[in-house]
Amino acid sequence: MFDEWMAKYEYLIELAKDLPPIQPEYKTNEYLIQGCQSRVWLRADYQNERIVFTADSDAIITKGIIALLVRVVNNRTPHEIANINLYFIDKIGLSQNLSPTRSNGLLSMVKQIKLYGIAYYAKFKQ
Amino acid sequence: MMNAVSMQTALDIKSIRAMFPALSLSVYNKPLVYLDNSATTHKPALVIDGISDFYRTRNSNIHRGVHYLSEAATLAYEEARNKVKDFIGAQHSHEIIFTRGTTESINLVAFSYGEKFVHEGDEIIISALEHHSNIVPWQMLCERKNAKLKVLYFDQNTELHPEKLDELITPRTKLVSITWVSNLLGTVVPVKEMIEVAHAKGVPVMIDAAQAIQHFSIDVSWLDADFLAFSAHKAYGPTGIGVLYGKTEWLNQMPPYQGGGDMIETVSFEKTTYNQLPFKFEAGTGNFVDAYGMGLAIDFIRSIGIENIAAHEHQLMEYAIETLSRVENFMMVGNPANRAGAISFNLGSIHHYDVGMLLDKMGIAVRTGTHCAQPALEVLDIQGTVRASFAVYNTTQEIDALADALRFINNIF
Known part of the structure; x- marks a missing residue:
């Protein structure tokens, strides 16, 4: 069981290392996701009718988790993101981190991603 | 020290561990290593079974009924109060107020003492080591009264000094509220000397003993503390029950904290007169079952001996500092001469949260983050720490x- 977990963590750490860094000027409270024990910054840009996310965290496992999320939700329309079903979280065994009391704030990250989707959808109706 | 060592060998930790059902748990198929005792300790079967038994055989509301069960429950509640009184060396059982815990005890004093004695322009002094629960109630009081909150800062070793407190006190200082042991760093504060300094200037002192009560012997009469607060759940007892000790002279002068049943003498629509101590401060049905459970936790501590617990934990602390310091990248936070219960650290530049997550998967429970002491971390200029904290059964x-696990984590990053 432990080896299984370690493999998952090693994968998350790899993902974190591959995540392009967010521009330092966006590592501000404005982009900080509330509810995480480690600091997570998430920014969404609207390009060619799609949302492009950039993210960072000071904790590497958390960064790996947000990298995984970004990988799945990136380059989709606001409508898609607002309605996205992140079923894979359950499938890969991260769901135990989804309860509101878990301090890594995966729930906060998912919520923030969807909020960006809703906000851009309201703005551009796409 | 010789004494401490010989006493330590007298403790049979294996049989003590056997008294705690939760210590035989496995997490992720690994035996649980529980090093989060500053957050809450596990409970001996004596406490768990005693509470269950109470509900089966003695449950009834206290201080009201004429019937047999109510008498039995009331007696148990008051016996628990007496046990607490003896345990902390108080003079009178009416000086023991049952609360929900340390936080409520401090809020009670901040409200009731504050209502009576704190006015615009007055000052309250706390230290930079405090837990949020010994900061925020005073901030709220100061906001209400337009009073000033002053802070006693720690030195580079994270120690507090009585002479610095002496410099801070002015004729407008109405109360000093200070922790005995830092929940973040384990720093033991010389509270006896702090109280002497404050009393020399006529200022009463409240002691937050939440991280002290489980680690060493406490005698409020010797200490001459005006108020002292602690929770049962950090000292092998149940959650939801704690104590405010207060000197009679202060408690009698303070208005009630909450209104309701039990705290009154007579009620009419025109005027209510209040009950005597301690009931004046215990509005509503008290948590009598957990008070009883707290009494059982005191029985447990007494059966081991608080001096023996202190000696064992002192040895553990020395061993931990020595062993962990040999781990590459191990950086202890704070360097007090006298430390109890907890050590805080970081592992190089690895985020404390990453360390905690990985330790968890290896079956080791620690706490990570700011430990409800954000101002202290701000002074230290760090984001957070990993905290390992000890109890008698460790x-x-x-x-x-823990040391092996930290070495393993070092290799991952």
């Missing part, structure tokens, strides 16, 4: 397991 083998 072993040197568990510290070895």
